[in-house]
Amino acid sequence: MNNYTLIGPFKQLLTMHGLPLKGALSDQELTIIENGGIITYKDKIYAIGSYAQLQKEASALKAKSVPIAMEMVCMPGLIDSHTHICFGGSRAKDYALRNSGKTYLEIAKAGGGIWDTVTQTRKAPSSLLTKTIKERAARHLQQGITTIEVKSGYGLSVVEELKMLRAISAAKNDCEADLVPTCLAAHMIPKDYNGSPEAYLEEIAKDLFPILKEEGLSNRIDAFIEEGAFSEALIAPYFRKAQEMGFDITVHADQFSTSGSAVAVEFGAVSADHLEASTEQEIALLANSNVVATALPGASLGLGCNYTPARKLLDAGASVAIASDWNPGSAPMGNLLLQAAVLGTFEKLSNAEVLAGITVRAAHALRISDRGSLVAGKLADFVAFPTNNYQEILYQQGMMAPVKVWKNGALVVNTEA
Secondary structure (H helix, E strand, O other), X not given: OOOEEEEEEEEEEEOOOOOOOOOOOOHHHOOEEEEEEEEEEOOEEEEEEEHHHHHHHHHHHOOEEEEOOOOOEEEEOEEEOOOOOOOOOOOHHHHHHHHOOOOHHHHHHOOOHHHHHHHHHHHOOHHHHHHHHHHHHHHHHHXXXXXXXXXXXXXXXXXXXXXXXXXXXXXXXXXXXXXEEEEEEEOOOOOOOOOOHHHHHHHHHHHHHHHHHHHOOOOXXXXXXXXXXXXXXXXXXXXXXXXXXXXXXXXEEOOOOOOHHHHHHHOOOOEEEEOOOOOHHHHHHHHXXXXXXXXXXXXXXXXXXXXXXXHHHHHHOOEEEEOOOOOOOOOOOOOHHHHHHHHHHHHOOOHHHHHHHOOHHHHHHOOOOOOOOXXXXXXXXXXXXXXXXXXXXXXXXXXXXXOEEEEOOEEEEEOOO
């Protein structure tokens, strides 16, 4: 069977290849192939370039041809590097209370917030969690998102965190999009734990971490460093144990107060996410490290708070990714492209900076090197938008969805009229 396929021509082929992983980007740095095409081989990109040139190569390979009838812009599959799409229930009540003047922390102290979702997620059977993860991942795929990070963190016990991570694993095995699981057992101090916060973290590290390794449930450990969650001093032994066992570290940092980004830098975390409260000091720390600064504009929209200072981070030399933070409390929308476009407007980001933040730099935030740009040898994950100008994608602020999505070389979404 011949596994070569020529796809094209695309009016513009936006490769996202060759961009630096850190610092500011101008649109002039983007590589755009006019009337371009892609040859795939099984699940990988075999060649990319001018469609006219690729036609000759495809003929020699006896490749099958998939013609693109209308003018389209093709770019890498989008990557959402921070979500909480494994959850039960709703937090519509929290949203109404916030809009009526209550703060996020006030709602949490009154029994709402994360603990409300913990209660509802614990009640949900594993099969229901798997089903809803798949439904949310399928919605993301329709919007061009081919790789999705998914956190636990609404279980907050060894048994319940395992339930969540096994549900994510079951969904992962039955999703067209790729799911990247992350253990967020250190989301908050569980209200029903009969011991100290130190004892809780020790129990998670001792009893949960080995099972994660044994069952391959996650290679990433996350923690929320914030008032009402975990302090820098509390989390340090936990992260040390995680690193000793070979886990990657990522951090919920600087959402309402600072200190989390310093922890991320100290432990060489893959990413520090949120950063809405980051000051010049934290910006400099992150810029002078290899930690990816992940902006979560969905949380800013959901909470009505400041955006991550993405412009300052980029100008200081940091790597900035953009993710949806899709969760039932602070970021219920889950529309990555809309959020990225809005962040670009408020933070004055170039198209190159925004698009890199949801492709190649998002891949970097997950420590995944086989996707995020279109180049020979990488996964054949790409999307096609119904326009002849890539600038329209962000200009439409999430209202323009891709009409075709390829995952691992297979066409998995096709809504072309």
